[in-house]
Amino acid sequence: MKLKRLISNSKTMQYMKPQKTAAVLLIIALTVAILYYGSGFLIPLAFGILLAMIFHPLASWAEKKGMPRWASIGLSLFLFILALGILSGVMVMQTRSLVKDWPKIQEQLAEQQHKAEQFVIKNIGIASEERIQKAKDKLARQQSAIANMVGGFLGSLFSFFTGLIFALVYMVFIMLVQRRLIKAALDFVPKSGRNEAREVMHSARQTASEYLTGRLLLIGILALIYAIGFLIFGLQYAIPVALLAAALSIIPYIGNIIGGLFALMLGIATGGSTTLLLGIIGTMTLAQVLENNVLTPWIMSREVNLNPLATFATVIGFSLIWGVAGSVLAIPITGVAKKVFEHIEELKPVAFALGTGDGE
Secondary structure (H helix, E strand, C coil): HHHHHHHHHHHHHHHHHHHHHHHHHHHHHHHHHHHHHHHHHHHCCCCCHHHHHHHHHHHHHHHHHHCCHHHHHHHHHHHHHHHHHEEEEEEHHHHHHHHHHHHHHHHHHHHHHHHHHHHHHHHHHHHHHHHHHHHHHHHHHHHHHHHHHHHHHHHHHHHHHHHHHHHHHHHHHHHCHHHHHHHHCCCCCCHHHHHHHHHHHHHHHHHHHHHHHHHHHHHHHHHHHHHHHHHHHHHHHHHHHHHHHHHHHCCCCCCHHHHHHHHHHHHHHCCCCCCHHHHHHHHHHHHHHHHHHHHHHHCCCCCEEEHHHHHHHHHHHHHHHHHHHHHHHHHHHHHHHHHHHCCCCCHHHHHHEEEEECCC
């Protein structure tokens, strides 16, 4: 009798396994489709939620001091807009000369390209005019591809900042009704687990808030390091380039590469010496070594705790779905999800796979 029951249970498990796998794959596919096709709505909403998490401590403190909720939210919004305005003003002031001289820089870059072509023709000995023209055509196509890539990136960046307006609207509304939202979420949890659910919400909010504030502090420190290095080696437009390169570092992996290439391009365009170009490379390398080995562990050691594979995979995945905004949101969203998974029995293995160390 026991043997029959064991065989029956085994058959049931074998039957359920393909169903479970198919259900998981279907959920993943639907999630990706919703994220992709709903990006216009979901990206500003995600930023709004993160901003609400960042300003929640300030708003709560203001309310405890006797300020009405609408006033505390208004204070948060005012401080954010003020900080954004100051940063934008500094960027505009510093990049004005760069934008004004951009046509001249393009001409200088074209001149350097022509010199490089002549050097190749002279030293490698390309005799055929047809081969010379083919080489020029290939180089022109590569330049066009790079220009299109940069244009697409800048277009995505513009859309990203435009979406911030909607994000601020979402932030205000979320902060206005956050208590109702929290109560509604807790209603889905059995009474015995509501205290733990509150702890999870607090931990998730703290993770997102401290990650983003820590990242902003890192950007400021990197801007200072870049500016000092570029000024020492005599790079023209050192301060605006340093600000841009540091701001791009909010995009993991890709941002630092783009910032470094832009600095090198300006160094070449302005006829920089080998010392200048090596100085730019050295400054960027030193900054990255300090960021990865000193600044990040010091400033953000308690946050997210994602392993390198999880970090890289989520950044690439979100970038493919949401573009530049996805690469910015990938780590805080995954970090928050990991905090939630740690408290759900069925998803603890996923949290362990995303995390660092040997587990608890």
